[in-house]
Amino acid sequence: MDMPKNAFKAAIAAGELQVGIWNTIPDPSVVELLAGAGFDWILIDSEHTPVTTPAMMPLMQAASGYPVSTIARPGWNDMVEIKRLLDQGAQTLLIPYVQSVEEAEQAVRFVRYPPKGVRGVGGTTRASRYGAVKDYIQNAEKEICLLLQVESVEGMAQAEEIAAVDGVDGVFIGPGDLAVSMGYPGQPTHPEVKAAILDGIKRIKAAGKAPGILTLDPAFQDEARDAGAIFVAVALDASVLRAGAIAARERFQG
Numbered sequence: 001m002d003m004p005k006n007a008f009k010a011a012i013a014a015g016e017l018q019v020g021i022w023n024t025i026p027d028p029s030v031v032e033l034l035a036g037a038g039f040d041w042i043l044i045d046s047e048h049t050p051v052t053t054p055a056m057m058p059l060m061q062a063a064s065g066y067p068v069s070t071i072a073r074p075g076w077n078d079m080v081e082i083k084r085l086l087d088q089g090a091q092t093l094l095i096p097y098v099q100s101v102e103e104a105e106q107a108v109r110f111v112r113y114p115p116k117g118v119r120g121v122g123g124t125t126r127a128s129r130y131g132a133v134k135d136y137i138q139n140a141e142k143e144i145c146l147l148l149q150v151e152s153v154e155g156m157a158q159a160e161e162i163a164a165v166d167g168v169d170g171v172f173i174g175p176g177d178l179a180v181s182m183g184y185p186g187q188p189t190h191p192e193v194k195a196a197i198l199d200g201i202k203r204i205k206a207a208g209k210a211p212g213i214l215t216l217d218p219a220f221q222d223e224a225r226d227a228g229a230i231f232v233a234v235a236l237d238a239s240v241l242r243a244g245a246i247a248a249r250e251r252f253q254g
């Protein structure tokens with residue numbers, strides 16, 4: 001069989017807005033439910049959830065029958081975690097807490113086979129559909145989409161340089177961590193944080209790469225899109241569930 005095409009990578013390269021949802025409830029049924037909800041992408045998170053890297057595969061498999069792209073977030077910019085996710089069939093990765101060009105270049109090496117990188121060669125893994133994709137090693141890089149997350153004052157200062165690194169497809173700004181780093185803990189929509197994010201989105205776009213963001217604030221979602229954000233997560237499963245449960249109870253109780 002042919003190498004599975006990465007629709008998300010093609011879409012962001014073409015500048016097509018991609019609307020996403022964050023998955024933090026690590027259950028295949030939840031991922032499958034979200035996969036059928038009409039989003040362009042689902043972020044499956046192992047940075048801030050109880051999921052360990054080996055447990056990510058059934059979550060990605062749950063979405064595989066639906067017209068949605070999955071993005072896997074490892075816990076760290078770590079060679080071992082990244083190669084395991086790639087072998088499990090992840091084609092798009094979001095790497096947290098990248099602060100420098102050196103760290104960005106390191107992430108690129110982690111997703112590429114030698115001589116360009118340091119990715120180890122797996123045997124018969126889901127990445128190659130257990131061997132059905134005959135030219136997997138030769139062509140893997142073409143369909144791998146690497147997204148880096150900048151979420152500190154230091155990382156934001158170098159956002160253009162990080163974005164410009166060859167092999168980086170997009171740069172995601174993490175509002176929660178950036179707010180803490182800027183001295184506004186728990187205030188990801190503080191005016192100064194928002195201004196820094198909108199400026200960052202413009203700088204990433206000017207560097208020729210796709211900017212991305214997660215915000216649950218509808219007005220800020222619109223502002224981020226209008227500033228040039230290409231992949232925008234507008235919901236997070238646990239927040240949706242909690243809000244829905246509370247709303248149902250409150251309506252009935254009055």
Ligand SMILES: O=C(O)C(=O)C[C@H](O)[C@@H](O)CO
Nearest residue numbers: 048151174175176177178214
């Ligand atoms: O800094 C951020 O914001 C993010 O990185 C996103 C969060 O990790 C996500 O878990 C939402 O709370």
